[in-house]
Amino acid sequence: MADKTEPFEEKMVKSIKNLENELSTIRVGRANPHVLDKLTVDYHGTVTPLTHVGNISVPEARLLQITPWEPAMLKVIEKAIQASDLGINPTNDGKVVRLVFPELTEERRKQLGKDVKKMGDDCKVAIRNIRRDAVDSFKKQEKKSEITEDELKKLEDTIQKLTDKKTEEIDKVVEAKTKEIMSL
Numbered sequence: 001m002a003d004k005t006e007p008f009e010e011k012m013v014k015s016i017k018n019l020e021n022e023l024s025t026i027r028v029g030r031a032n033p034h035v036l037d038k039l040t041v042d043y044h045g046t047v048t049p050l051t052h053v054g055n056i057s058v059p060e061a062r063l064l065q066i067t068p069w070e071p072a073m074l075k076v077i078e079k080a081i082q083a084s085d086l087g088i089n090p091t092n093d094g095k096v097v098r099l100v101f102p103e104l105t106e107e108r109r110k111q112l113g114k115d116v117k118k119m120g121d122d123c124k125v126a127i128r129n130i131r132r133d134a135v136d137s138f139k140k141q142e143k144k145s146e147i148t149e150d151e152l153k154k155l156e157d158t159i160q161k162l163t164d165k166k167t168e169e170i171d172k173v174v175e176a177k178t179k180e181i182m183s184l
Contacts (some may be wrong), residue, residue: 004147005158008134012127012166019123019170023177026112031064031101033057041073041080050080064099071095104181112181120174124167131163 024034039050050056054068054077068074077097081090091098104112135156142152 004138004141004155005134005162008130008159009162011130012162015123015126015130016166016169016173019119020173022119023116023173026116026177026181028104028112028181031058031060031062031099033064035086036064036066036081039080039084039086041076043073043076050077053077062101062103064101066097066099067095068097109181113178116174116177116181120170123170127163127166127170131159134159 021037024032025037026035033051033056036050036056040047041050041053042048043053050066053070053073054066057065057067059065066077068077071094074092074094074097078090078092081088081097081099086099088099088101091100138147138152138155138159141147142149147155
């Protein structure tokens with residue numbers, strides 16, 4: 001029985017992991033190296049993640065420091081950050097690129113809170129779609145007489161319990177991120 005629900009559970013876990021990754025890139029007023037995860041730079045003609053061309057450190061709570069492995073990459077890194085949607089102006093002292101994260105305004109925090117809630121809601125929709133696909137799959141198996149009507153009911157019950165559990169998990173992730181945004 002459990003092996004029939006396993007592929008659907010894996011999809012649900014992947015959806016939540018994706019949500020967590022998305023949330024980790026949201027800038028919350030504290031320096032977080034993950035805000036740079038989606039940025040890429042032109043490294044000798046190859047599009048390369050910013051995290052692969054230098055060392056990223058957090059020397060202070062609201063400061064990110066990028067030390068490129070090649071000094072020639074300073075300007076390229078700076079341009080990539082300016083072209084991004086981070087909304088932070090980088091400074092460069094000839095050796096490192098610094099990003100100073102300003103305090104978030106109350107209005108911006110509220111907007112980020114709404115964004116986080118929407119991401120959580122989107123993830124819940126994805127989880128419910130996975131549940132629907134699972135139930136459809138189980139019903140087809142029952143029609144083909146691969147499983148009994150009782151097995152169908154048990155599988156539907158199991159997938160519903162799994163959906164409820166994953167929805168609670170999403171709520172906790174969203175609540176933690178919202179708390180992080182509002183508590184700065």
